[in-house]
Amino acid sequence: DQQVKQNSPSLSVQEGRISILNCDYTNSMFDYFLWYKKYPAEGPTFLISISSIKDKNEDGRFTVFLNKSAKHLSLHIVPSQPGDSAVYFCAASEETSGSRLTFGEGTQLTVNP
Amino acid sequence: DTAVSQTPKYLVTQMGNDKSIKCEQNLGHDTMYWYKQDSKKFLKIMFSYNNKELIINETVPNRFSPKSPDKAHLNLHINSLELGDSAVYFCASSQDRLGNTIYFGEGSWLTVV
Numbered sequence: 004d005q006q007v008k009q010n011s012p013s014l015s016v017q018e019g020r021i022s023i024l025n026c027d028y029t030n031s032m033f034d035y036f037l038w039y040k041k042y043p044a045e046g047p048t049f050l051i052s053i054s055s056i057k058d059k060n061e062d063g064r065f066t067v068f069l070n071k072s073a074k075h076l077s078l079h080i081v082p083s084q085p086g087d088s089a090v091y092f093c094a095a096s097e098e099t100s101g102s103r104l105t106f107g108e109g110t111q112l113t114v115n116p
Numbered sequence: 117d118t119a120v121s122q123t124p125k126y127l128v129t130q131m132g133n134d135k136s137i138k139c140e141q142n143l144g145h146d147t148m149y150w151y152k153q154d155s156k157k158f159l160k161i162m163f164s165y166n167n168k169e170l171i172i173n174e175t176v177p178n179r180f181s182p183k184s185p186d187k188a189h190l191n192l193h194i195n196s197l198e199l200g201d202s203a204v205y206f207c208a209s210s211q212d213r214l215g216n217t218i219y220f221g222e223g224s225w226l227t228v229v
Contacts, residue, residue, distance in 0.1 A: 005158075037217070046120070046206050046220030047159070092159065103172055104218060106159040 006030045007095050009107035016114050022080040024110050026093030029074065033095040037104070038067060038078045041090045050091070051078070083114045119143050120221040122207040128227045129197060137192045137224045139207030147171075148190035149208040149218065150182060159206070165190050166212075197228045 007028045016022045024038075034055040039047035053060040053067045053076070060067050066079045080087055093107040122139040129135050141148060149172075150162040163182040164172035170182070179195045194201060207221040 039220075044222070046208070046222045049217050049219065052217065090157075094159075103161055103164070108157050109159075 005108070006033075007093055007105045007107040009091075009093055009110045011110050012108070013111040013113070016083045016112065018085055018114055018116050019082045022078075022083045022087065022112055022114065024078040024080075024091050024093075024112065026076045026078075026107055027074060028076075028095050028105075030095070030097065030105070031074065032097040033105075035096045036067070036069060036076050037094045037096075038065075039092040039094060039106075040087075041092060041109070047092055080112075083112075085114045085116050087114050088112055120207055120209055120219050122205075122221040122224050124224060125222060126225045126227075128229060131197055131199060131228055133197050134193070134195045135197060135226070136194070137205055137207070137226070139190050139192070139221060141188055141207075141209040141219070143209055143211075143219060145209040145219075146187055146212050147210045148184065148187070149210075150190065150192050151206040151208060151220075153204040153206065153223070155203070162205075163190075163192075194226075199228050202226055202228045 037052040038050040040050045041047040051062050051065050051067050053069050058069050069076045090109045090111050092109045094104040096104050120141045147166045149164045153159050162176050165184045167187050168184045181193045184190045204223045206223045208218045210218045
């Protein structure tokens with residue numbers, strides 16, 4: 004029962020263009036969402052988050068959009084850079100579960116020079 | 117100056133052995149975790165400790181036993197290793213038990229042969 008799903012295992016984008024990574028969830032109790040980036044042989048690193056009271060959060064080149072009615076969030080990276088090539092994990096949590104994060108299976112982003 | 121460090125990074129061992137993975141964080145965080153990334157790349161929480169107290173214990177075989185001697189350390193002991201235990205194990209920490217931002221270690225690659 005995968006409550007957080009990233010349906011695209013991979014995405015390839017040209018440098019300078021926009022990367023859009025998508026994530027869907029099924030648990031309507033989720034109220035906090037995060038994106039993590041992971042390079043090979045390293046642990047995931049926190050990228051950006053959004054609480055359910057917002058529908059958009061921006062940090063530099065990274066913007067996360069949340070559509071609660073569709074139970075969908077997306078991460079936009081613009082402009083994409085080759086150094087952005089990594090696996091991106093979507094994660095969600097609900098306040099009542101405290102620190103339990105539920106992760107998606109990840110999307111491998113490749114940004115081509 | 118690694119924030120969350122875990123050792124060993126790579127471990128190859130035979131079925132039936134008992135092994136430990138150590139984790140330390142120097143962030144002053146109160147909460148620490150163990151996550152497992154399985155062959156399908158899903159990251160799933162195993163345990164969480166807050167100030168040395170177990171707060172999350174997912175459905176994990178009792179061959180896995182976390183030990184937290186102090187809030188900066190959370191070690192994972194695995195008894196009677198099985199082939200299916202082969203995975204990458206990530207230690208992590210967060211400021212508090214809400215865990216809105218979790219910082220991960222680099223991972224420990226366990227291979228059981």
